[in-house]
Every structure is written in structure tokens, then in C-alpha cells.
Amino acid sequence: MQVYPKINYRGGKRYFFRFSLVQRMQHIVLFTCVITLSLTGFPLRYHDQPWAEPLYNFMGGITVAPWIHRGAGSILLGLFFFHTGYWLYLFFKHRVGRLIRDDELTVGNFFKEFFSMEMIPRAQDGRDIVAMFKYLLYFTNKPPQYNRICWKEKFDYFAPYWGIPILGPAGAALWWRDEFTQIFPGWLLNAFYIMHTDEALLAALFIFFVHWYNVHYAPEKFPLGTVFLTGYLSEADMIHEHYAEYTETMKAEGLEHEIKLQGHH
């Protein structure tokens, strides 16, 4: 596996490592599928709107678009399984493997390692949210000092990670409805129909407003943040968004004396 330097220099500027190539590729597959699914799904949900029919016809119309939708959905469900295998692999290789090497593998240690993974929400996230509201409501001038994965990013992560297992199987059941009803009662399809379309709306609104605000519309990001392509985040963005990780990395790289202050920009 490729080793990524923690800090990269380009044009005399520091860039901080965030996402490996495999992770960036997963993200590209994810957003390609989500956008495709939205374009071929929402015209059906909002069939009585004036934009629905032209958009749907552009996406292939009623004979083609449903197959594009099913294809993209299948790839997305495949990505879900790939990603689950991916983090399980990393978890066992790095964390469980280390426990085995050090002969410290107990049930307690196993769960301790599990819950210390970057993506798992923890008490610090609660403190970060409080710190953020204190800052946003002018109780202090000190912005929240987030670590490597902040609560917003955890939210971004778990939105699709809980959304896909809800949307995907529901979509599959609606796709294989005949076979489904040989085993299950048909009213489950009514439930899946609501799950599929309403969870999809929540996901789409969240992604296209909140997530895209964070990475596209926000004044310092506009028109787009490049970390999803390069895997590296600029120093200014690091200071702004991940100050705790920034100081930690700078210290680890022996650059304590060059650490910049947060909040005065």
C-alpha cells in the first residue's frame, strides 16, 4: 500500500494528507451514483412538476431511465459492501493485528480499538458542538478546534452509510417485486416505497444543500474544495477546519515553531 507523506509541499505551500487514492475513488463512485440516481429518480417522485418530464426524457425516458437507475443503484450497493470490507480489512490489519502482535487481544481491548476508530462518534464530538455554538453565538472568539474527523464529517459519512442500507434493499424489493411477494406480504412494498422515496429526498437535500455548502458554496471553498481530487488539504483550510489535528501534525513533523494561530484571518 502506498505511503502518503503527512505534509506535502507544492509551490512552497504546505498541504496536509487526508484521503488515500482508494478512498477518493470510492467517493467518486459514490457521488456519480448518487447524482445519477437523483436525476433518474426524482422526476418520478415529482412527476407533476414541469421540469420532470424533460429531465426524465433527457435521462432516457421511461424505457431507459429505470434501467440506468437500477444499474446505478446496484453499483452503489456494491460500493457499500466494498467499503464495509475495506474498513473491516483496515481495522483487522492495523488495530486487531497490533493487538495480536502485542499479545493483548481481549474482548475489552477489541471494543476499545473498535470505538477508537476515527469515524465513530464520541464525547469529544459533543464538546466540539458546544464549542461551535459558543463561537457561532458570539460567546467566544475562539473557533472550535476539530480533530481529523469532525462531527460534521461523521454526519456526512453516516448519512450514506445508513441511507444506502435503507434505500438499496427497498429499491431491490421494488425491482424484484414479483419474487419478493412470493415470500413476503405486499404491504411491505408500501413501506419500502415510502422508505425509498423519502429517505432519498432527505439524502439528496442533505447532500445538495448541507454537504455542498461545506465543500462548494462556503465563501472560502467556492467554487469547489479540491481535497476530494488531490487528497491533500491546504494549510489555511487545515487551520480553519481541523486545528487540533493541524497542531498535532505540525508537532509530529517537528514544526512546532511554525504553527500558526487560528481565527485571525
Next chain:
Amino acid sequence: MGLLVGETVHQNMTRWHSVNILLGEKSKYALLLVLLISVLGSMLWTAPVQAEDELNCVLCHKFRGLSRIDESGNFRLFYINENLFMKGPHKRVNCMDCHRDIEKIPHDPAKKVNCTAECHLVEPSGKKKFSHKPVEKILEKSVHGRFDEDGKPKEYQEDYPTCKSCHEQPLYRPLSFFKGVSSGVSRRGLGRCKTCHQTGDFAEDFYNHVTSRLQKTRESKEIVEVCAKCHEDPAFQKRHGLDNVVASYKDTYHYKAIRFGSDRTADCVDCHIVYGESVHSVESMDSPTSATYKANIAQTCRNAECHHEAGEGIASYRVHVDYNNKEKNPMEYYMLKFFTGLMAVVLYFFIVVIFLELLRRLFPNFSFSSAERAEHRQSKSVTKGGE
């Protein structure tokens, strides 16, 4: 069949009045003159007439302006587009076969046509005179019949459909013409018929008769509109204690696909008619022989063209869901509430956060903490001093 054989095109008399008021006396005559000129003008280039029209009714009815305001104030158009008529299902029927009260020409105002009258065509299989009477019998037995089992007239008689409630302009159309799909005439196939059936146009008519019935004669979208004409009317629903089944149907994938031009999903009649029966035989869901009776639903869904692999479970799928009705659809109601609530909580929370973030940028160095404000003032003066 308005435009075809000169039925009524209803227009409110008041509109005609307002035309009068707008135009005044003189202009009215001018308008009449224009009409007259256009009628005379159209005489010059109207193609010669050739229908099954022994009395040459089209001699007058070919004119596009042929119309009048009748006694009850309706604008009536008597124009017959012969091209359309000759592509329609009644092309071999004489005008007077249906318009029987016409005795002299020019004739008095004609009465409404009785669709169940025997016409002069002989039905080839039984050698009997042809009539739409069997349709009426099926309709009488269906949920749309106007008499109950004891032969007593049902309430709200005027709500029950007659032939022309559904088969009327602009809904009644010689389908193949408007659809751009002909009834699949294969010249080669027809050639085989004509080897023996050489007399007249028999082979061609018979061939058309059969092949046009091998496909749906109306687009699904149109069928939904036909049913919606009555079933979408809230007052009608209230009178008969019915749900808004049109609205709930339009929430289904069945309709959405139809809306976008598919002909492969179910419209009203696909589910409400026992597979293979006449479309006139819609029954109430309470009748044991109905396609939508509880015990028959799975079979209806499984009919050869739709969910033929489906299990018995499909019977409990609910097509007509009212998401606002707690009593009738509690699961759907509460699930929708849950997802709407979740959506509201998540999105409002983030909208507030984003709004506050943008607001925070306006005054980056203001703080309610006086200590911090003082610290900031100091650091500013220090930087200034440093410069």
C-alpha cells in the same frame, strides 16, 4: 363523437352574449358576413364526398361553419370531418341507421342517438342485425349500472354513466388515426384473405375489425382521464362515499410510468376488470366476482401481461394509499410522519448552523466576553505599535 358526426360542442350562452356586447350590432353582421364568406369559400376546395352516405348528408355537413345556438343556449357544431369519419369505427354505418328520426331533408333538429338500436349491418357470425345492446346489459350489471339488484333505481341517477359519458369527444376518437398506429394491416396477410373473400371490402374491414382489437384501443393516460372525469370530482366522491382514488393512483409507479409515456403499466381498467372480460364490467370490490375482491386480487395482479411471477403476498399491496388518512393507512401515515420529522430536524438544524456560520463572518472579533474584547483591543494596538 362531436367533430365526426355533428354532435354538440357545449359552450355557455353567456359567452355568446359577451361576444354580442363586445362587438355591438354592426360588428355582429360583419362577423356573420365573414362566416358566410368562409363557408362559401370552403365549398370551393372541399374534396368530393364519398362515404356510405346514400342520402348525401355530407353535402351540407362538410362545411366547417355549420353550427347554431340551440334553445338551451349551447353552441352546437354539426360539421363532419369525413376523413376522420372514414377512419372511425362507424364508417360502414349509414347516417340514418343511427339518426333515425330524420325523415326529410333539410331535416328538423335531430334527437339524441340511441346506441343500443339495431343497425342495418348484419353481424356475420350470428346473421343477426348488429347492436350495442350486449354492452348495455354488461354495464347494467356492473357497479356503474343505474339499478340495484332489486331493480330499483340507485340514488343520484344522473351520476351514472351512459355510453357517451365515456365515449365522447374529445375522448372518443378513432384511435388508430390519433395514435399514429394503424391496426397493423399486413398487405401480405390481407392478400391471403382476399384470395377467397373477393366481394367488396369485406376482407379489409374484417381484418381491421380483428386487428384493431388486438391492441389497447385507448392510451392508458386517456383511460385515467375518462375515469377521472367523475371520480376526481370531490362532490361526486362525497355523494357516493368514495375515496379520491384518482389522486392515490397518481402516487403510484403505475401512473408515473404511464405519465411518461409507458404502455406497460396498469391503468384503471387493467386492475378493475376481470382479465379477459369486457371493460364495461367493472364491479364493486365487495362483489365476490370482482377483480378487486380480496380473494381475487393476487390473480388480477398475476394476469399474463403483468406480475405473472408474483406470489399470494402481492394481494396485500395497497394501490390506493391516502397518506393523510390515519385510520385507513396507519402504517403509511406514521412512516411518512417519521421521515418528514427526521428530514425537518436534520435540515433545520443544519440550516441554522449554516446561517449562524455566515453571520459569524460579519463580526469575526466581536465577543460577549468583555475579557476577550479587551484582549483583542490590546493585540490590535500591539500590532499597530509593532508596525
